[in-house]
Amino acid sequence: MSAHTEITIRTARESDAPALLNIYAPYIVNTAITFEYIVPSTEEFAGRIRRTLQKYPYLVAEQQNKILGYAYAGPFHERAAYDWAVETSIYVDQTQRHTGIGRLLHDALEHTLQAQGILNMNACIACTSKEDPHLDNNSIEFHTHMGYRLVGEFYQCGYKFHTWYNMVWMEKQIGEHRKDQPVPLTFKELLESCRQQDKKKHLI
Known part of the structure; x- marks a missing residue:
């Protein structure tokens, strides 16, 4: 979908599950960035990729056949009226943080969602009033830089590593909200x- 200094953004495949899980597992084990406790199996993770791709983009950043990070979208809420809003997630290999890969992934994800007709990107982010070994507020800073605004905060709602963490919702509107809004395309469509x-281009 895009390339920058030999980094390619492409659609994830189920066969990417082991590599993506290698990126995600340290976030579960060592951080409160995700509130998930247990590292899923490769099979479970592949299933998550498959289910996401039915409707939403799931993208990976790859350089010389090595996956450096991934991003995907999911439903903001199951009710039909929320079909124009998504929840987004981005994970970058921890050895590759602050290298611009997160921005590449986010830009590609935003562009794809716009093409589908999605209007609102929402991010659910763990936060802390006092930085600790498991969490800083870098994700909030990243999303602010990407154009998100803070829309809500929930206090002491996530418990991990014997610590209570807050959670915030951040939102970025990426399309025009109309009275006769077309239904978004699925990613497959x-x-x-x-x-x-x-x-058609090849026929012209």
């Missing part, structure tokens, strides 16, 4: 539309 357009 978007890919099929792109394939059809490519076929």
